[in-house]
Amino acid sequence: MLLPETTPPVWSVLQPLTGPHSDGLPYLPATPATTSWGRLPSDADAPVMSVDPGTTVVVDTVSHEGILEDQGADPVAFFGRHGVTAPEVLADAIAICRSGTHDLTGGPHVVTGPIEVRGAQPGDLVAVHMGPLTPRTHYGIISSRHNRGLLPARFPADGPVSSTFCLLTDPGTERVQATLPLHPTQAERPIRFPIQPFLGTVGVATPGERKHSVPPGAHGGNLDIRLLVTGTTLYLPVQVPGAGVYVGDPHFAQGNGEIALTALEAPLRATLTLDLIPAAEAQARFGSISGPFALTPEFLVPTGLDPDLDEAVARCGENAVTLLGAMFGVHPEIAYAYLSAATDFEISQVVDLVKGSHAMIRRSDFAAVAKEFTR
Structure with a gap:
């Protein structure tokens, strides 16, 4: 018998100290x-x-x-x-x-x-x-x-x-x-x-x-x-x-x-x-980047943060140029051109007093010069 769509499903609520939290992990x-x-x-x-x-x-x-x-x-x-x-x-x-x-x-x-x-x-x-x-x-x-x-x-x-x-x-x-x-x-x-x-x-x-x-x-x-x-x-x-x-x-x-x-x-x-x-290793791998950044399986993600959204996007752009130079040896002028042609600059959020922007740089575009990331 099919239940109507409005019937709540049966879920297992993960209360503290229950469920999958052990496996020897802290x-x-x-x-x-x-x-x-x-x-x-x-x-x-x-x-x-x-x-x-x-x-x-x-x-x-x-x-x-x-x-x-x-x-x-x-x-x-x-x-x-x-x-x-x-x-x-x-x-x-x-x-x-x-x-x-x-x-x-x-x-x-x-x-x-x-x-x-x-x-x-x-x-x-x-x-x-x-x-x-x-x-x-x-x-x-x-x-x-x-x-x-x-x-x-x-x-x-x-x-x-x-x-x-x-x-x-x-x-x-x-x-x-x-x-x-x-x-x-x-x-x-x-x-x-x-x-x-x-x-x-x-x-x-x-x-x-x-x-x-x-x-x-x-x-x-x-x-x-x-x-x-x-x-x-x-x-x-x-x-x-x-x-x-x-x-x-x-x-x-x-x-x-x-x-x-x-x-x-x-x-x-x-x-x-x-x-x-x-x-020292961070400087050698990533350069003098300011603030947080991320790696996904597909993208390199620099961020920019500022109360002014225009400035947040600009800071994200600066960090993107810095990362491309440090990680892949890209000249700043080439990095700037590449980012304009091939990278999406997104708005992370506009509601947290300090606004956020992040860029989505395709890692596959740099496969010929990519380094392995082990940590």
Whole structure:
């Protein structure tokens, strides 16, 4: 017997300390003691885990959506209004919500960490290799609030916050999609789009005051680059001894731009390998690049960050020229010409106070001069 499309699928919710988190790998759950809410770790924060370079770890992340004060600070009640039963609400989300640890002078994000990478020093690069990024729930939220989206004069249209509930379909298959109704009052969910889980926040600790969780920077942080899916690597310049890696702001999906302030926010269990590239080697391989950059199986991805979008794109262009010269020996004039003819410069996001741009440089275009990347 075929069930109607509106029947919720049966999902296995990944509660803390359950499911695939062992296999001999270090596991970091999300608890009030292992997370920061609103601000990012600094050099004053003791690591909640310490690992050697090259170690693979499993980290639980919790989404801020559903636990925030403007959503009632009660995830069981909030998600219950959308048909989610109490056992399907994550216990760690409930515990963090009740902990009173939200620094209201900061942002909304919950990040897990910091993780010390032993031997890391300022000037080095930490390479965060993205392994499996597993959804912990079958639901998530897209929110508009704070008059900070792309169209703040229009959205949210009714009240200070709009939280759109998304439900996933086809559990346990490769056809998992997110679904939406055509109208908030309708039950059927004919809008379907693929999920591509990634971590919106991946960063390293900074010296001095703990940074606000919203604006990204040289430390990484809330980059919101949707390319950072399983199989990609993000490179971050170490700011303090030990690096202090943290992750959070998990997404099931996002479009470039993230125009409504958030995308499809929902919790993930992340398998990450943390590697270290010493300063001299980093300089020789990548040049004097400013800020984070990434490698996917297909693309080299420099970034640019600035409150002004024009300047963010310009900084991305500068970093692209630098990387092409250091990695492939391309003369700056040729690199500039190539980038104009063959590379897409994308808007990562326009809603995080500091705007982001990233370029998508095809690695295959440099196959004749490409070097092997082992870490």
